[in-house]
Amino acid sequence: MKAIGYQHSLPISDENALQDIELEEPQAHGHDVLVEVQAVSVNPVDTKIRQHVSPENGQWKVLGWDAVGIVKSVGDNVTRCKAGDRVYYAGDLTRSGSNAQLQLVDERIIGHAPKSLSNAQAAALPLTSLTAWEMLFDRLQVETSQGGSEKGGKGKTLLIIGAAGGVGSIMVQLAKSLTNLTVIGTASRSETKTWLQQLGTHQVINHRNPLSQELASAGIDEVDYVVSLTNTEDHWPEIVKVIKPQGKFGLIDDPSSLDVVALKSKSVSLHWEFMYTRSMYQTDDMVSQSMILNEVASMVEAGQLQTTMGENFGTINAENLRNAHALLESQKAKGKIVLEGF
Numbered sequence: 001m002k003a004i005g006y007q008h009s010l011p012i013s014d015e016n017a018l019q020d021i022e023l024e025e026p027q028a029h030g031h032d033v034l035v036e037v038q039a040v041s042v043n044p045v046d047t048k049i050r051q052h053v054s055p056e057n058g059q060w061k062v063l064g065w066d067a068v069g070i071v072k073s074v075g076d077n078v079t080r081c082k083a084g085d086r087v088y089y090a091g092d093l094t095r096s097g098s099n100a101q102l103q104l105v106d107e108r109i110i111g112h113a114p115k116s117l118s119n120a121q122a123a124a125l126p127l128t129s130l131t132a133w134e135m136l137f138d139r140l141q142v143e144t145s146q147g148g149s150e151k152g153g154k155g156k157t158l159l160i161i162g163a164a165g166g167v168g169s170i171m172v173q174l175a176k177s178l179t180n181l182t183v184i185g186t187a188s189r190s191e192t193k194t195w196l197q198q199l200g201t202h203q204v205i206n207h208r209n210p211l212s213q214e215l216a217s218a219g220i221d222e223v224d225y226v227v228s229l230t231n232t233e234d235h236w237p238e239i240v241k242v243i244k245p246q247g248k249f250g251l252i253d254d255p256s257s258l259d260v261v262a263l264k265s266k267s268v269s270l271h272w273e274f275m276y277t278r279s280m281y282q283t284d285d286m287v288s289q290s291m292i293l294n295e296v297a298s299m300v301e302a303g304q305l306q307t308t309m310g311e312n313f314g315t316i317n318a319e320n321l322r323n324a325h326a327l328l329e330s331q332k333a334k335g336k337i338v339l340e341g342f
Helices: 044-052 119-123 126-139 166-178 190-199 211-217 232-242 260-266 288-301 318-329
Strands: 002-006 019-022 032-042 067-074 086-089 102-106 110-112 157-161 182-186 203-205 223-228 243-251 269-272 309-312 336-340
Touching: 032 086, 032 119, 032 318, 044 318, 067 102, 067 119, 086 288, 110 288, 119 309, 119 336, 126 166, 126 269, 126 288, 157 166, 157 211, 157 232, 166 182, 166 190, 182 211, 190 203, 203 211, 211 232, 223 232, 232 243, 232 260, 243 260, 260 269, 318 336
Parallel strands: 157 182, 157 223, 182 203, 223 243, 243 269, 309 336
Antiparallel strands: 002 019, 032 067, 032 102, 032 336, 067 086, 086 110
């Protein structure tokens, strides 16, 4: 089968950073599903692993943790899907990725893809939807307004730093659809500001300026929840300043250091979100990711969520993936980068 992989961590400008290769076709056993990949999207985790993780000598590492595809075969313990089903998923960081024609995925972390979206549109959703959902509702334990609840965070504020990226674009929509929070997103360019306004963000501020000053200009002194999706270290003093006493702070990036003692006087709780925790540690609630993806698909069909696909880079091959990695590394991507077909 066709795949794209690498054997050494190299700058993306090097043509060997990602190469077109041929690998043996895998076989499904147990809880595994063999998926014929139709479309993928590219995430910052792809670039981080390529830059820092080299496979064993002579082995190929295949990246990619967002895909849409058709189930080709299933293991003997699979009950949640069958051959022919169209599925989408974010995969497992410890296993071979989706930049291949065929991929093995545990049934407990896949969902049925939204019928109203194309393969490329649907491929933009899994990883970011899971990350945003888990951050809001599992880590920060934001109340939802589902089931007729009028509360759902009413009167409270959510600040999303780096809101125009993949995770932020979904988090804005989830918060708008499922809670009564006032959603504030940060963006520094006119096109990303417009993007957030189109998604329904209540307020957009510029993260190139001190957050406290930007919020004050919008008539906001402090916020209940802060989620930092990028450059947390750069914003840390301002985050500490603007978060309310007894507020909640969440992050997904990897700051080299963080003075969490600064949160003590306000009794602020800190929450990490790592979407791969459940699959990596085979947690008892691993199947919740399948349930989340199915709920996201239902929300798409109901018109509550839209795809965050930004650009389609064409066929899934090494050259196009190198271009996608380069754009992600520039931190100028808007929405998600997708590729489709082999």
